[in-house]
Amino acid sequence: MPILGLDIGNKRIGIAISDKTGLIAQGLMTLERLNIEHDLSIIEDIIKSKDIDLIVIGLPLNMNGTLSKEANKILEFKKVLSSKTNLKIITYDERLSSKEAEDLLIRANISRKKRKPQIDKIAAQIILQKYLDSLHARGSSGI
Numbered sequence: 001m002p003i004l005g006l007d008i009g010n011k012r013i014g015i016a017i018s019d020k021t022g023l024i025a026q027g028l029m030t031l032e033r034l035n036i037e038h039d040l041s042i043i044e045d046i047i048k049s050k051d052i053d054l055i056v057i058g059l060p061l062n063m064n065g066t067l068s069k070e071a072n073k074i075l076e077f078k079k080v081l082s083s084k085t086n087l088k089i090i091t092y093d094e095r096l097s098s099k100e101a102e103d104l105l106i107r108a109n110i111s112r113k114k115r116k117p118q119i120d121k122i123a124a125q126i127i128l129q130k131y132l133d134s135l136h137a138r139g140s141s142g143i
Contacts (some may be wrong), residue, residue, distance in 0.1 A: 001053045057081075
């Protein structure tokens with residue numbers, strides 16, 4: 001079963017999905033946030049259409065590993081999403097994933113104008129790929 005990866009920001013949500021084997025993550029889309037109902041509706045549609053049974057959400061920790069102000073917002077979103085979907089949801093350290101995504105797009109010579117809408121989707125892909133890699137390093141399927 002594919003795994004869904006989310007990079008949740010105040011303005012956008014980056015969405016990525018794994019292949020069915022759980023080895024490779026790919027960016028799916030960037031969702032422009034309107035309100036919680038809209039955001040959840042789009043995510044629920046993806047969950048149903050892609051037959052998702054696990055979600056990995058990037059958790060923005062401070063550099064010292066403590067919860068950031070944004071992390072508390074993410075944990076609230078996780079709670080609401082969990083109650084709507086009844087799926088297992090894992091948080092995964094996302095420190096510097098957006099910076100890593102931007103650096104990747106810069107190296108690929110993507111213009112600043114074209115980078116902005118891609119960063120969140122790529123960050124979600126990076127978060128999900130790191131999670132998948134950590135599972136395989138431990139020899140676990142994660143599901």
